[in-house]
Amino acid sequence: MEQGGARDAVPAASVRPAEQALSAGRACVPEQARGEHTHGEPTGSAVPCVAAGTGQVRRHSVRGQILDALRDALVGGELVPGEIYSARALGDRFGVSATPVREAMQQLAVEGAVEVVLNRGFRVAExxxxELSELAEVRALIEVPVMLRLARAVPAHRWTELRPLADASVAAAAIGDRARYAEADRAFHAAVLALSGNRRLVEVADDLHRRAQWPLVSAPALRRADLLADASEHAALLDALVARDLPVVQSLVREHFTGAAG
Structure with missing residues (x-):
């Protein structure tokens, strides 16, 4: 850690899920991105990337990849609330220059996940x-009426089509992967709300959902059992929606928002 408090020497274990996301999952960092970033390149511009094992060149936004990786690290608790991280140190960890990291961190600052600390880096919000309770209340005010309306109108087979998304959240919970579960959880809720046909609703709800997934200050790490209990509520909710059991739908949605992981 540098004298100013920013984490320039990022521990080997820190942001490891994010590093894995870059190398194996949602993103691949192209060779052109390793090392110095061209400042004349447009912000968030895409660069060629060869998908591992395919030989096929695809175009990806380095900034977008880093943003996804940092979000995973936030959800997984690898970026610690209250700590300051420099763009240079995180860039070294990801194998890119500080520029795309700084751009991604600026977006996270807009979302309220981090705060800009002049000449030092970015502090993870505490x-x-x-705040979590307030987020749950706002989410309930928005989503409960929508889900009740959908429960009355959407045919049973449309809910059945969402079973794979519910199963994906259970699979992530079963291995205790907090970041993957968070992504699966948001995907499930977004798919449910998308049946309303209101894209703005989905966007607003997803932003609130993402904020609710950031870890609390000094919160204990969630156990796999906690994630599994939360994931099981997705299947229960689908059952209630198929049956058009409105009281159960309302109860499950409210409980899910105030749960440990939802």
């Missing part, structure tokens, strides 16, 4: 239990 959230309280009260």
């Amino acid at each position: 959230r309280s239990a009260r």
Whole structure:
């Protein structure tokens, strides 16, 4: 850690899920991105990337890849609330220059996940239990009425089509992968709300959902059992929606918002 407090020497274990996301999952960092970033390149521009094992060149946004990786690291608790991280140190960890990291961090600052600390880097926001409770209340005000309306109107087979998304969240929970579960959880809720046909609703709800997934200050790590309990509520919700059991739908949605992982 540098004298100013920014984490320039990032521990080997830190942001490891993010590093894995870049190398094996959602993103691949192209060779052209390793090393110095061209400052004349447009912000978030795409660069060629050879998908591992395919030989096929695809175009990806380095900034977008880093943003996804940092979001995973936030959800997984690898970026610690209250700590300051420099773009240079994170860039070294990801094998890119500081520029795309800084651009991604600026987006996270807009979302409220981090705060800009002049000449030092970015401090991970410290959230309280009260903030989490407020987010749950707002989400319930938005989503409960929508889900009740959908329960009355959407045919049973449309809910059945969402079973694979519910299963994906269970699979992520079963291996205790907090970042993957968070992504599967948001994908499930987004798919449910998308049946309303209101894209703005889906966007607003997803932003609130993402904020609710950031870890609390000094919160204990979620156990696999906690994630599995949360994931099981997705299947229960689908069952209630198929049956058009409105009281159960309302109860499950409210409980899910206030749960440990949802």
